[in-house]
Amino acid sequence: MRLKGHHALITGGGTGIGAAIARALAAEGAKLTLVGRRREKLEEVGSGDFDALVAPADVTRPEEVVACFAIAREAQGPISILVNNAGLAGPFGPIGAVDPDAWWRAQAIHVRGTLLCMHAVLPGMRTRGHGRIINIASRGGLIVGPSLSAYCVAKATVIRLTEHVDAEAKDAGVRAFVVQPGTILTDMARDSIADPDAQRWVPFLVNDLKAISHQDPEPELQRLGRQVAALAAGRYDELAGAYLDLEDGRVA
Numbered sequence: 001m002r003l004k005g006h007h008a009l010i011t012g013g014g015t016g017i018g019a020a021i022a023r024a025l026a027a028e029g030a031k032l033t034l035v036g037r038r039r040e041k042l043e044e045v046g047s048g049d050f051d052a053l054v055a056p057a058d059v060t061r062p063e064e065v066v067a068c069f070a071i072a073r074e075a076q077g078p079i080s081i082l083v084n085n086a087g088l089a090g091p092f093g094p095i096g097a098v099d100p101d102a103w104w105r106a107q108a109i110h111v112r113g114t115l116l117c118m119h120a121v122l123p124g125m126r127t128r129g130h131g132r133i134i135n136i137a138s139r140g141g142l143i144v145g146p147s148l149s150a151y152c153v154a155k156a157t158v159i160r161l162t163e164h165v166d167a168e169a170k171d172a173g174v175r176a177f178v179v180q181p182g183t184i185l186t187d188m189a190r191d192s193i194a195d196p197d198a199q200r201w202v203p204f205l206v207n208d209l210k211a212i213s214h215q216d217p218e219p220e221l222q223r224l225g226r227q228v229a230a231l232a233a234g235r236y237d238e239l240a241g242a243y244l245d246l247e248d249g250r251v252a
Contacts, residue, residue, distance in 0.1 A: 002233040004029030007076045009069070011059050011117060012086035013052075014041030016186030017136060017224065021083055024225025025232060026050035030081065033072040035059065059086050059113030060105075069120045078128060079121045081232045084114040085136045087154075089188050092197040094147050103150045110154035111161065118165060122174065131174040132232045135162045137243065139180050147201035159243050166241030175240035177231050181224045182247030183208065185217040 008025045012018040013034030022032055022045055032052035034042045042054040053075050055068035073079060087110050091102040114135055125131025140148065141155030162178035169176065183189075189209045192198045198206050227246050230236060 001029035002235075003081070003229065006080045006232070007031045007033070007072070007078060008081035008083065008232065009033040009035060009072055009079050009117075009121070010083040010085060011035045011113065012136075013083075014038055014045055016188060017181055017184065017221065018083070018085040019045045020221035020225045021085065021228045022052065023050070024222070024229045025081065025083075026052070027225075028229045028233065030232075031076045033068075033076055033079070035068055035072075036086065059117060060108040062116055065113075065116045065120055069117075073124075078124055080125065080128070080131055082117060082121050082131070082133045083136070083228065083232075084117055084133070084158075086110075086113050087136070087188075089151060089192045090195065090197065091150050092147055092195065092201040094201070095149060097201075098147075098150065106150040107154050107157070110151075111157045114158055114161065118176075122165070122169060125174045126169060126172040129173040131169075132234065133162070133165065133174070133176040134228055134231055135176065135178045137162075137178045137180055139245070141180075142243070145202070145205075148205065163241055170240065175234075175237050177236075177240055178243050179228070179231070180243065180245045180247060182220060183212060184220045184224070185209070185212050185215060 008030040010018050010022050013022050014036040026032055033055055034052050035055050035057050036042050037058055039056045055071050057064040057068035059065055091098050135158055137158045138155045140152040141159045145152045159178050162176045166176035193206055193209050
């Protein structure tokens with residue numbers, strides 16, 4: 001129960017990685033708020049083995065972020081742990097073919113959403129002298145992925161943004177982590193396999209996902225949840241502010 005007394009807010013908490021992290025933090029005693037656009041998915045997670053506050057919101061809209069974070073604080077107390085997990089895989093396609101509006105929407109979800117949520121919690125964390133922020137990135141943030149620029153550019157920005165936040169806030173007792181969770185067969189991965197644009201433009205990604213389609217994702221999701229819980233508990237603060245590839249066992 002390393003997180004007893006802490007309040008954790010998780011975006012994209014209704015499915016896959018977000019739901020797995022929620023379960024792991026709850027197992028360590030944290031109070032939870034789950035944020036996402038689909039209430040029914042959030043309620044499915046929150047009605048499991050633990051109780052969680054469900055706060056539907058679009059993280060790209062400042063007014064919705066402010067409102068749902070206010071509801072979370074009123075119901076559960078100050079937010080001491082933030083997990084920015086909301087995201088999507090597409091759109092797929094080369095610049096000049098991919099829809100610019102869809103491309104920019106991906107930046108809004110990954111980057112603007114992460115920024116707005118950190119903006120909402122950092123003043124309180126600084127005042128209290130404690131806080132942990134875990135931003136979910138990807139190995140895509142380190143590579144050039146032809147026809148995958150929307151995702152790769154967004155994740156590269158999240159990595160550098162997290163580095164800045166940790167540098168700015170660590171003297172106040174707030175640490176920020178950016179993690180690569182590994183390739184896990186989530187609903188987003190399954191949707192990518194079935195996406196005609198992904199099949200056309202990024203067959204290398206589709207093939208990589210198909211290669212793990214026979215695997216049970218639960219052990220990997222549980223592994224990731226334990227790792228994020230350890231970061232949230234402050235066990236690995238010396239690794240804050242740097243990109244962490246959790247798949248390679250650096251944080252085990």
